[in-house]
Amino acid sequence: MKRFLIYVVVLIGVLFIGFTTFYFVQNKESIYLKYGNDTMLQYNVNETFTLEDVLVHTQPDxxxxxxxxxxxxxxxSYSQDTKTFLAKxxxxxxxxxxxxxxxxxxxxxxxxxxDGTPNNPYFIKTAEQLASIGGETWTLNNSYQVVNSIDLNTPTTSEWTPIGGNTSFTGTFDGGNFDIYNLNITTDGTYAGLFSMIGESGRVENVNLVDAKINGSFTYAGTVAGLNYGKVGLCSIENANVVNTNANGITGGIVGTSQYRSSRAEVYMSTVENLNLTASNILGGAVGSATGAVTTDIKVTFNTLTANESAKVGGIVGVNAAYKDADxxxxxxxxxxxxxxSQEDLTNNVGAILGENQEQSNEFGLSNIYQNNLYSAANITGFAGQTDQTGVVESRTIEQLYTQSAYTNYDFDNVWTIEENSSLATIDFSNTYLGTSIYDPGNKITSVDALTDALEVLVTNPTSDTTYEIELSEDTVYTMADFSEGMxxxxxxxxxGSPFRGKLIVTGDHTLTFKxxxxxxxxxxxxxxxxxxxxEVSGINFEDFRILNSDSFTSSYTGTIIAYAGTAIVSNCTVTGLDITTGNVIGGAVGYIANGRINNVSVQNSATENYANSINYTKAVNGRIGGVVGVSESATLENLSMGINTSSLEAYLDTTAQVNVGGVVGENGGRATSLLNESFIITENAASTVYAGGVVGINRGRVALATLLVNMNLKDNSSSYVGGVVGSNENGAEVRTSYMENVSITGTYIGGIAGxxxxxxxxxxxxxxxNGKFIGGxxxxxxxxxxxxxxxxxxxGQYSDGSVSGLVYRLNDGKVDYCFSSATIGxxxxxxxxxSSAFRMSGMIKFFTSNTSLKTGELSNCIIINYGTSERQSSGTNGATNVINQIIYFWEFWHNPYAGWIDCNETECTAQGNYSAFTNAKFSSAIWNFDSIDPEAYPTLRNIPVTADEVVEEA
Known part of the structure; x- marks a missing residue:
């Protein structure tokens, strides 16, 4: 019995282990996402999908x-009950x-x-969704994006009805560079294409059409659109077969007609490969007719091209024409x-690029166009029936077109790409269209109409490196309403992301003003x-600009002409009237410039009655402010002025942040010459730290011929540094031939030239x-x-605990040489x-002193005149050439026989005494002018004033 019980226990154990092993062997639960972790899925508003659509869960425990x-x-949202997601x-x-x-x-x-907005377009995955554009939900002004390839050969879309019917598409459509196969249109109508019409605000990009077939009678026929008033680009058309039997029809490989309507229509950065094109009237490999439109950066290769004798046929555009809009x-x-x-049977009415260029009296800017014909068509080098234009199109052999050098002036950085000696150049579809200017460099703009056209292109396509040279026949003023009514x-x-790279230059006797x-x-x-x-911006007036921020917004850079100038050139411009309440970096004309050039620019008060004429800085972030330029990193600044023939313009600094402010330049790191401030009044209410200069706030470069002719008033502040010329002249920087003249300045740490x-x-x-607390002349x-x-x-001196010094308040190991003071000290x-510094504490005395906190320096060959009852740091008598502490007399004299300063009388320091004190102190006659005929005159500096060119050359 006992043995039997043991057998039973062993059997139970074996069975337990067996069942446990069976469980683990059989538990093959698997959980994973169908599309991988961190995938992005696209759905549209009101669409649903289930958890099983995204999560695979097999053999669940x-x-x-x-x-x-x-x-x-x-x-x-997600419903746990139904395990369903809802896009809301x-x-x-x-x-x-x-x-x-x-x-x-x-x-x-x-x-x-x-949801159809630009940032959240409707996502298109099926042919049926594509066909639903233009319905009640997916309207023609929504935004759309294709997210996978689509075959239109379905029961409901095999005969395609162009999107929009008789109404323009005015939204945005991004084909995503996915292929759309088997577009097929055989029903006659006004429009043929994926879209019927694209409106002026419509944009269709990144569409790849493969094996499109259009065959019928149409007024306007193209694979992408019949009629285009908007933007079509970055498209690829492969193996299209387009036949338009309408005797008056207009047909193109991409669009039938591209035409101006309130703005220029554009077809750009697209390819048409292996095109079969047959039509009777006007036809082009890309665009049938372009009227007031831009067609740029297009590649077309043909299989066949068929047209009758009277047709206007172009390899790219059939007919190019200007659009007459009113006058x-x-x-x-x-x-x-x-x-x-590559076709031998073409007649000579075919233009390799353009069939006909109409209205030759107008500017068309046709340039940089190349074609190739391998066979008998090699003679079609220009326009049908216009042999005088054949030189515009240059022939290339197919072998040449396999090399980048054949494509003169093509942009292979931002538009084109090529595998050298392996393929023809094609569009790099990974790039973004940067815009095209309607005017090529060298075309001078002489009329207001032409200027309006140029400005429109400049605004819409700022990145084009185009020169707009303007010489008007009358003074012209533009307001915002001239650009757009109701603006x-x-x-x-x-x-x-799209910087201005062009040149807007006004020359001649008449002005252009933006007001x-x-x-x-x-x-x-x-x-x-x-x-x-x-x-470059030159010769333009900017009048009565208001630049402001709401309470929750702060601009990074602010300047009436240019906020951020980079390497730009700004010259011969005037800002008349400004009211600025915004920005971290503020300039009356230019906010920030890196290493460009600004010359002959002035900021003046407005002639408009009761105009604010102010810069009001209230932000709690560090500010850099200049009356003309906010910050010059390493640029060249010449002949900049604040307030020519004006009264005053004020800067209010109401902030708890640090502010660097200059009457002309906030911060200078380059060369600045001939800077004048005669109207920019700087006042400060609450800034924690201020470096304020009558001309330059902080100088890290070189400043010459800087002049202050207007008052400054900064309140008592323990961290307020004010200079008549510069607030702070940094290590390695230089200020020369500069001055303040007949004005009043007030601050805490304040100097006549530098704070x-x-x-x-x-x-x-x-x-x-x-006036101030710690003053140095x-x-x-x-x-x-x-x-x-x-x-x-x-x-x-305005404070009992302050200090006033004829030359400098504190030397701080600095050095003052060949300077004089006849300041009135009180x-x-x-x-x-x-x-006030213990500048005598040097040599052996400094070595043995126990006071290591004293900052000392060197003051040599200086002259003090009429210091009244002011304290001198050492004894001396009139005319003494070395008035120094007797303990270190030998030490100093041995190293510098003219060490210290000279205390002289009126006779010795003026012309009546032949300036003997100055000549004894070795003041250089090359720098100092001792030629005055006024017997009571002190010497002056020879290089003030001099011309800017002389200063720069000398520097």
Whole structure:
């Protein structure tokens, strides 16, 4: 019995192990996403799909649970009961799926829901969806995107009805570069094509049509559209067979007719391969007729081309013509295109590129077009019936067209691509169309009508590297309404993605003025927003511009002419009246320029009564502000002025952030010459730190001939640094031949030339009234060098705990050489003839001193005149050539026999004493002028004023 019980126990154990093993062997549960993890799926509003459509779950364990979560249920919701997703609104939603089985990680995928808006287009997956465009739900003004290849050979779409019927498509259609097969139209009508008509706001791109067949009688016939008023581009047409039996029809391999209507129609960056084209009237390999339209960057190769004797036939365009809009001509352009026609039986009425170019008195800008004929058609090098135009089209052999060098001036960076010696050039469909200007370089614009055309193209296609040279017969003013009726705010020309690269240049005796523009909430806020390349703006007036932000928006760059100039050239322009309340980088004319050039630009007050004339900086971010230029990284600036013949324009700094502000330039890192500020008043209310210069806020480059002729008033601030010329002259920078004259400036740390100086200040002076707390006649603080400068200003201390010094308030290891002060020193605080610093503490004394916190420096060969009761740091007598502390006299004299400063009387320091004090101190006659006939005159600087060219050459 006992043995039997043991057998039973063993048997039960074996059975338990067997059943357990069987369970694990049989549990082959599998869970995965059909389309892979982190996939993007596309559905349209009101479409549903199930969990099983996206998740594969085989041999599920009865204990496994699946949890589904959408991060935006307003866009995509999920029902746990029905296990169904519902697309509710346009946008992106991310779905996360987790299971209770720890053997499986979480799964994620995204769903883009289309609602027909530009950012959320309707997604097209089937021929039936494509055919539904133009219905009640999917209207002709919606946006669409094809997301997979489509075969139209289905029971409901095998005979295609063109989208739109007799109504224009005005939305956007992105074919996604997916193939659409077997477009077939055999029913006669007005329009034949995938679309019937594309309206002026319509855009159709990235359409690939394969094996399209059109055969019937049509007024307008093309594979993509019968009639185009909008934009068609980046399309590929392969093996199309187009037959139009209408005796008056217009037929093209891409569109039948492309025509101006409120804006230029365009067909661009497209290829037509192995085309079979048969028609009777007007026909072109790409466009039948182009009227006031652009056709550019097209490749067409033919299998067969058949037309009657009277037809107008072109390899690219059948007929090119201007469009007469009231009293204005809208010119057509055909460029950068080529054909290959391998057919022997062509008659001589066929143009290799263009069948007929109408209205030759108008400008068409036809250029850079090439064709090839292998056989008897080799004589068709121009236009049918226009032998005088044959030189426009150049012949190429097929062998030549296999090399990039054959395609002169084609853009192989942004448009074309080629496998050298292996294939013909073709369009690089991965690129984006950058736009085409209607005017080629060299065409001068002399009429207002032509200017209107040019400006329209410039606005819509800013990236074109085109020169618009304008010489008008009358003064012309443009407002926003001249660009578009009802326009309330201006959209700057050029963005960071599509920068302005052209040249807008006005010459002659008559002016072009852009007036009354309002720019609001733009990152790059100006008439031109963002420029690049060789952009140039010259000879234009900008009047009464208002640039502003809402409370929640801050522009990055602001300038009336250009917000971000890059490498641009701006010359001979005037800004008259500006009201700016926006931006981190602000310039009255140009916000930011990298390494271009700005010359002969002025900012003036508005002539309009009660116009604000101000820059109001209120943002809580660091600001860089200049009356003419906000920031010059390393550009050349010449002859810039604030307020010629005007009264005053004010900058209000009401912010808790740091602000660098200059009357002409906020920050300079390049060469700046001949800068004048005679109207830009700088006031400050709450900025935490301010570097304010009457001419330049912060200088990191070279400044010459900078002049301040207007008052500045900055409130008491422990971090306010104010200079008559520059707020701060940085290490390695230079200020020369510059001055402030007969004005009043007020600040905390304030100097007649520089607030702080770490670089070099030379051949400059200050005259006027300087008020503040820590005052220096030349600079408040210097760690750099100041030489051959002088001050004749009135220095007025306004604080009992402040300090006033004839030359510099603090030397801070800086050096002052060959300078003189005849400043009137007074007011509150400690008054010093030369400086408050212990500049004598050098040599052995400095070595043995226990006070290591004292900042010292060197003051040599300087002259102090009429310092009144101001404190001197050492004893001396009139006329002494070395007034220095006796303890270190030998040390200093041994190294520099003219160390220290000279305390002289009126006779020795003026012409009546032959300037003996200056000559004894070795002031150079090459720099200083000792030739005055006024016996009471002090010496002046020879190089003030001089011309800008002389200063630049000397520098």
């Amino acid at each position: 009865k204990g496994t649970t699946v949890e589904v979560n959408s991060d935006n249920s307003d866009i995509l 609104a346009g946008g992106l939603a991310r779905v996360t799926i987790t299971t209770s089985n720890p053997n499986f990680d979480r799964f994620t995928f995204s769903v883009h829901v289309g 204005k001509y809208r010119h057509s352009m055909l460029k950068n295109s080529y054909t290959v026609i 309330t705010t201006w959209e700057p020309i050029g963005t960071i 009354g523009f309002v720019i609001e909430d733009e990152t790059y806020a100006g008439f031109f927003g963002y420029t690049d390349g060789n952009a 702080t100086n770490s670089g070099t200040v030379t051949e400059s002076y200050s005259a006027g009234e300087i 030349l600079a408040s603080i210097t760690t750099g060098s100041i030489n051959n400068c002088y001050t004749i200003a009135t220095l007025n 007011g509150q605080g400690s008054l010093y003839a030369e400086t």
